[in-house]
Amino acid sequence: MAEPLAIHLLGPRPRVVRAERRQPAPRGHKVWALLAYLLITESAPSREWLAQLLFSDANDPFNTLSWNLTQLRRLLGHGSSIAGDPVVLRLPHGTFVDVHALTAGTWMQAIDVPDLGRDLLEGKTFSACPGFDVWLLANRRRLAGAAESVLREAARAKVSAGDAARAAELASRLVTANPLDEDAQELLIRAYVASGDRSAAEIQRDACIALFRRELGTDPGVGVLQAAEPKHEHALPHRRPARAATVAQLEAGMGALDAGAVDAAVSFLRQAVADAHDLDDGPLRVQSLVALGSALVHGVRGRDGEGAGVLHEAIGVADRIGAPGSAAQAHRELGYVELLRGRYDRAQRWLGNAARLAGEESTERAWALAVQGVVSTDVGRYDDALNAFDEALALAQARGLSQVETWVWTFTGRVHLLRQDLEEARTCLTEGLAWAHTVRWTAFVPLPEALLADVDLAEGRVEAAAIAYEHAHALALQLGDPCWEGCAGRGLGLVAAYRGDPATALRWITEARHRCVRLPDAYLWVEAYCLDALCTLAVEQRYADAARWIDDLEALATRTGMRELVARAYAHRGNLGDHAAGAAARVLAAEVDNPALRRLE
Incomplete structure (x- = not known):
């Protein structure tokens, strides 16, 4: 049996503990850098890549890499292996790795990580390895964001408990x-x-x-x-509730929500929650809490925080009554909330739970996979995204889940658009837009319409793109949806740039960037998408603010883990004449499975 192994990379004193004994530290910092890279990167690095990344300053980079790999094998012990080309690191089953616990563990596991909130390899710098230094900075920021997400999730769970x-x-x-x-x-x-x-x-x-x-x-x-207002257990004067009346309140709330009467829906659902609590009816309470939480997340702008708290409460009740599967939707909705705010590690965990808890229930599993695909897209895991979308689409088509199908076609189209597979993107987005009209999902229409206009623009159909962007923007304004407004406004700016009017382009894209996040629960990826377009324009026109906007894109993308957009930020900086940033962009692009990104140089 392999001896227990723990690897700690957060904080100023990285260490490896075998059989509860701290191992002697290796000479120099490069062994720690090598270990961190092998544990965190999602690419399969070749020996040549590692030699250039970390040891290009050595007289013989390959021999220096071999020596450091030997030191790393000695540090990790016999139960681990590091071999092959590409280099593969294998650890014994049950190995504790603090950065993995932080990003993939439950909040209960992550909150107890030693040095939670401290930097990855804190205080260590690698100035002779600029590409690795940039990679390290990006991952420090991402892990700092992950630590904040864990604290947030733990706090919400503690309130509900x-x-x-x-x-x-x-x-x-x-x-x-x-x-x-x-x-x-x-x-x-x-x-x-x-x-x-x-x-x-x-x-x-x-x-x-x-x-x-x-x-x-x-x-x-x-x-x-409104957060300081006391929680009212009863929206109506207290009276002994009847189960039938409580079910009617729940149905009335859901019906009002479907009809667009959000305020009435929330009022009915609050009453259903209070009555189910008084009845001590666990299953009905879970159902009412999930309905209320979902209504707050999707129906009321700026109330995702309250909605998340209600959904945590639903999960707590479901666990106490021994029916965790009844809260599968709550897990999925919490994953959606985390997706919007760019807390992707936590989103992935919630959505994985939702898919598992849904079991054979096709509707909930399809939605969980559909949202999972968006998470994977945002962080540049495009193959994973397409796999999730394919499974979600199969479930949707088998069960006639029209909204799921609309969502999947649209976001699959976005993957192909980002990869510059324009023919595939057009096919998928045309299907998504058609389905949105068919099922009368008007609130969703501006997204596939704006993305399809992106395809038109990429193919040189400027007038067609302009017409589609204008309609998508007008509809988003009518709906009051800042995210889709941002997508369409960005596009109108790009049209102006194609027409040779950079001043109008700048105005549109700058406004889109700010308006898309005017509410606290906006979809942060859209802001990054707008910023990327703004940086492209600013670099082309050599605007004085170009460097500041690139810094903004880098900060947002690194904190959230939008890996492709981190690479694009450094590519923009390289296009301003920073050759080191251009080289760093290549290091960062290697971790994203997007061939189009390799052509940024």
Whole structure:
């Protein structure tokens, strides 16, 4: 049996512990750099690649790589193996790796990671290896974002479990790290309310409002403004509920939501939740909580934080009554919330749980896979995305799930568009747009329409693209959807650039970038998509703000793990004349399975 192995790469003192004994540290930092790269990269690095990445400053890079691999084998012990070309690292079953626990573990596992929130290989620099230095910086930022996501998830779980004091402690760490994070501020205020400290909640809310007015010139969103209000268990005067009446409240709420009467729907569903609680009817309570949480996430702008809290409560009740599968939709909706905010590691975990809990229930499994595909796309795992979409589409077609089919065709088209497979992209997006019209999913129409216009523009059909962008933008404005408004506005800017009007292009794309995130629960990938277009325009026109916008794209993409857009940020910098950044872009692009990205140089 292999001896227990633990690998710690976070913080200033990386270490390997075998059989509960810390191993002597290897000479120099390069062994740690090599270990970190092999554990985190999703590519299969060849020996030539590793030699150039980490040892190009050596007299004999290949021999130096071999020596470091030998040192690494000695550090990890006999139960591990590092061999082959490409180089493959295999660890004994049950090995603890702190960065893996942080990104793929449950929040309960991740919250106990030593040095949570500390940098990867903290304090170590590799100036002689600029490509690796950039890779390290990108992963430090991504792991810092992952640590914040774990704190957020743990705080929400603690609120739903009744441990409000611990929730407030965790949420305060988030607020301290980023005071302008509306979601963190709302979570802290709600934790104070849950603990019964209304005064602390009001003080925190007022301090948040003052901060936002001072720093941003605006108030925080409705989620923060209303977070200090006490939780009402009953929307109607207290009376002994009947189960039939509670079911009717639930049905009325869902019917109102389908009809677009969101305020009425939320009121009905709050009452159903309160009555199910009084009835001590666990299954009905789970069903009502999931319905309310979903309504808050999808129907009420700026209320994803509250909706996520309700969904956590649904999962807690489902676990207590021994019916975790009844909350599969809650797991999926939480994955969707995390997707929007670019917390992809947590999104993937929630969606994986949803697919597993759904079992043979085709509808829920199809939706979980469909959203999983979007997560994989956003982080540049395109093959994984297509596999998820293919399975979701098969389920949708077998069961007649028209909205799932609409979603899958559209987002599959986005994968092909990003890969510059324009013929495939057109086929899929045309199908997605047709389905959106067929099922009267008007709120979704602007996305496939704008992406299809992207294909038109890439193929030189400028007038067709302009007409489609204009319609998508007008419809998004009518719907009040900032995300789709951003996609279409970006496109109108690109049309202006094609027509030789860079000033109008700049105005459209800049406005699209800011308007798409005007609400706290906006889809961050759209902002990055707009920023990428803005950087392209700025570099071409040599605008003075080009470097600042590239920095903004890099910061957003590295923090969230949008790997392709990290590589594109460095490619933009390379196109401004920074040759080291251009070389770094090639290192970053190697981890993304997109041949089109290799052509950025």
